[in-house]
Amino acid sequence: MPDSTRLRTLLTVLRPHRRTMLLGLVLGLAANAAGLATPMVTKWVLDSFSGGLDLARPVAVLAGLVVIGAAIGLWQWILMGTLAEQIVLDARTSIIRRYFQARVLDLQRRPTGELVTRVTSDTGLLHAASGSLIGLINAGVGLIGTLILMGVLDLTLLGCTLGAVIVVGALMSRLLPRIGVAQTAAQESVGRLGATLEGSLRAIRTVKASRAETRQGDEIIGNARDAATHSVRAARVAATVWTISWSGIQLAVMLILAVGAWRANLGLLEVSTLVAFLLYVFQLMGPISELTQNLTALQSGMAAAGRINELESIALEPAGPLPHPPAVPPSASEPASTSPHGGPPVPGSPPGVPHARTSPPDPTPGPPPAPTAPSMTPLGRSPVPGSRASTPFGPHAASEPPPVSPIGRGGPGSPASAAGPILVMQGVTARYGPDAAPVVRGIDLEIPRRGHTAIVGPSGAGKTTLFSLLLRFLEPETGRILLDGRPYTEWSNSDVRGRLAYVEQETPVLPGTIADNLRFTHPDATDDEVRAVLSAVRLEGIDPALGATDVSGGQRQRIALARALLRTPDVLLLDEATAQVDGLTEAAVQDCIRERAAVGAVVTIAHRLSTVLDADRIIVLEDGRIRAQGTHADLYSSDDLYRRLVEALRIAADDTSYV
Numbered sequence: 001m002p003d004s005t006r007l008r009t010l011l012t013v014l015r016p017h018r019r020t021m022l023l024g025l026v027l028g029l030a031a032n033a034a035g036l037a038t039p040m041v042t043k044w045v046l047d048s049f050s051g052g053l054d055l056a057r058p059v060a061v062l063a064g065l066v067v068i069g070a071a072i073g074l075w076q077w078i079l080m081g082t083l084a085e086q087i088v089l090d091a092r093t094s095i096i097r098r099y100f101q102a103r104v105l106d107l108q109r110r111p112t113g114e115l116v117t118r119v120t121s122d123t124g125l126l127h128a129a130s131g132s133l134i135g136l137i138n139a140g141v142g143l144i145g146t147l148i149l150m151g152v153l154d155l156t157l158l159g160c161t162l163g164a165v166i167v168v169g170a171l172m173s174r175l176l177p178r179i180g181v182a183q184t185a186a187q188e189s190v191g192r193l194g195a196t197l198e199g200s201l202r203a204i205r206t207v208k209a210s211r212a213e214t215r216q217g218d219e220i221i222g223n224a225r226d227a228a229t230h231s232v233r234a235a236r237v238a239a240t241v242w243t244i245s246w247s248g249i250q251l252a253v254m255l256i257l258a259v260g261a262w263r264a265n266l267g268l269l270e271v272s273t274l275v276a277f278l279l280y281v282f283q284l285m286g287p288i289s290e291l292t293q294n295l296t297a298l299q300s301g302m303a304a305a306g307r308i309n310e311l312e313s314i315a316l317e318p319a320g321p322l323p324h325p326p327a328v329p330p331s332a333s334e335p336a337s338t339s340p341h342g343g344p345p346v347p348g349s350p351p352g353v354p355h356a357r358t359s360p361p362d363p364t365p366g367p368p369p370a371p372t373a374p375s376m377t378p379l380g381r382s383p384v385p386g387s388r389a390s391t392p393f394g395p396h397a398a399s400e401p402p403p404v405s406p407i408g409r410g411g412p413g414s415p416a417s418a419a420g421p422i423l424v425m426q427g428v429t430a431r432y433g434p435d436a437a438p439v440v441r442g443i444d445l446e447i448p449r450r451g452h453t454a455i456v457g458p459s460g461a462g463k464t465t466l467f468s469l470l471l472r473f474l475e476p477e478t479g480r481i482l483l484d485g486r487p488y489t490e491w492s493n494s495d496v497r498g499r500l501a502y503v504e505q506e507t508p509v510l511p512g513t514i515a516d517n518l519r520f521t522h523p524d525a526t527d528d529e530v531r532a533v534l535s536a537v538r539l540e541g542i543d544p545a546l547g548a549t550d551v552s553g554g555q556r557q558r559i560a561l562a563r564a565l566l567r568t569p570d571v572l573l574l575d576e577a578t579a580q581v582d583g584l585t586e587a588a589v590q591d592c593i594r595e596r597a598a599v600g601a602v603v604t605i606a607h608r609l610s611t612v613l614d615a616d617r618i619i620v621l622e623d624g625r626i627r628a629q630g631t632h633a634d635l636y637s638s639d640d641l642y643r644r645l646v647e648a649l650r651i652a653a654d655d656t657s658y659v
């Protein structure tokens with residue numbers, strides 16, 4: 001990335017704070033002016049002293065200048081320090097928001113550790129850079145002011161000084177850009193270090209079981225060494241720049257002292273003028289070192305801003321909740337009166353408790369908004385994430401009544417069962433990248449409102465991809481997906497996901513307690529609801545205050561299921577764990593699926609024979625296409641691949657005789 005682009009990115013970061021920066025600049029210039037006046041006033045004091053004049057006024061002015069200069073300097077320091085922290089916080093906030101608004105697959109393409117480093121480490125470099133522009137202006141003004149006042153005092157001595165400044169400046173301008181290059185390389189190594197360390201720590205059990213601690217440690221230490229090498233290079237360049245500038249100043253001081261003493265001896269210069277001039281020479285070190293420091297900080301800040309700005313390439317999900325989806329003319333398969341939105345209370349619910357979503361249909365349907373990613377200024381304040389409360393179907397919609405039961409709503413025979421499928425895929429083809437081959441092709445699929453649909457297929461057949469499409473982690477390239485008879489494009493992500501519950505295959509638990517995990521989707525869930533779902537997954541004895549990571553793999557799977565079951569989703573998407581589970585867990589999961597399937601839709605990616613046998617209908621996926629679908633009995637007699645898959649599951653089940 002060219003320096004000009006990096007600088008522009010950095011300026012974009014600083015722009016919201018221009019007022020504070022302007023105040024900082026004014027204060028800096030005022031402190032500078034006080035500093036510039038000091039040698040002149042010192043000369044006044046010396047001249048008054050040697051001339052036998054009244055000393056009171058010049059001494060009072062000198063003291064006043066020192067005190068005022070110090071006070072202004074202190075104010076500016078605190079102001080700029082606070083600003084720097086604010087800028088770092090803004091950048092962190094913006095990146096964190098961006099991560100959580102990003103498309104899942106885009107985010108997952110990058111190593112997690114590197115993403116973390118950008119928030120923790122790169123943003124830190126903005127700290128010093130934030131004040132660097134002001135510092136540069138101040139230092140520049142200080143330098144020019146000092147040189148002018150030096151010229152007022154003695155032009156010959158100024159000539160000597162300028163000669164030294166030009167030599168030092170020329171050397172610095174060649175060396176400074178190297179600091180930025182070395183800094184960028186160092187930060188990139190830190191990013192790689194974070195990525196490998198995070199990945200290895202996550203797989204620490206595998207690392208240890210493979211006796212790969214030393215090998216893995218060495219690889220990560222290699223990244224740490226790289227970071228150190230680049231940082232040392234940056235430090236060397238910085239040290240060289242510093243040494244050259246300081247040595248240059250020292251040489252200049254000696255030269256000026258010698259020339260000044262010679263001219264004073266010839267009677268061409270007053271001693272008080274030489275003293276004032278030397279004071280300016282010493283003061284010159286201030287602006288010059290400030291220039292060096294600020295240019296270094298600016299280079300680092302530009303490097304960091306450039307790296308942070310790369311995050312712009314992470315695509316965002318479509319903007320938050322869309323306006324109310326337009327009413328869809330009732331289709332043959334879905335009578336409008338039985339739409340779950342705005343439909344009548346579901347018989348089977350306790351009396352007086354309406355259907356869980358009773359938002360009246362919007363009489364003024366809006367056009368389907370285009371799902372465009374919100375544009376975001378680089379590092380600027382991130383777009384406000386879509387407010388769930390504003391969606392009529394959001395989980396916390398004002399009209400949402402208390403949950404009927406933590407597990408199970410409605411009941412067999414509800415009119416919803418007479419309605420059309422809840423989810424439909426029509427000719428869906430999808431791929432993971434523009435150049436990648438399609439991983440699912442021409443999928444036509446209907447998920448009924450009730451019952452258990454199991455998806456089976458060989459590894460890589462596209463089962464998880466189907467879930468990614470349903471959850472809108474991936475958009476179809478062609479074809480469409482409908483929820484309640486309306487295309488996904490007319491719903492916001494939040495609306496779609498609010499209707500689905502998803503249990504990942506690896507059943508990750510989130511930081512916090514079991515109760516925190518259970519309330520993750522619905523933070524307002526009551527203790528009774530939490531207890532009810534725990535009992536549904538046969539974990540009634542467990543303490544919800546326990547850390548969610550302090551439980552067994554099987555318990556973790558049941559916690560993940562319980563989280564999905566709290567407040568009964570319309571569709572439960574369960575990517576069954578492939579890891580071995582204990583009999584109790586399997587039975588608990590099985591019972592929950594059965595219970596849910598009686599009142600709602602359950603879709604499983606089935607990895608267990610018992611799950612497949614339990615399903616009302618089975619979809620056989622092969623190489624991205626639906627190969628066959630039907631009941632177990634049908635498929636077992638008619639489909640070769642299905643038979644082989646079932647046999648493989650049977651062998652696996654027989655192997656675990658305790659199941």
Ligand SMILES: Nc1ncnc2c1ncn2[C@@H]1O[C@H](COP(=O)(O)OP(=O)(O)OP(=O)(O)O)[C@@H](O)[C@H]1O
Pocket residue numbers: 105432439457458459460461462463464465466
């Ligand atoms: N994030 C991704 N980026 C690129 N390709 C992917 C991604 N996820 C999956 N694929 C590819 O898509 C194809 C289908 O993968 P998918 O995970 O849907 O299969 P699956 O049937 O769920 O397999 P398994 O049973 O092994 O989990 C595979 O060829 C896989 O390599």
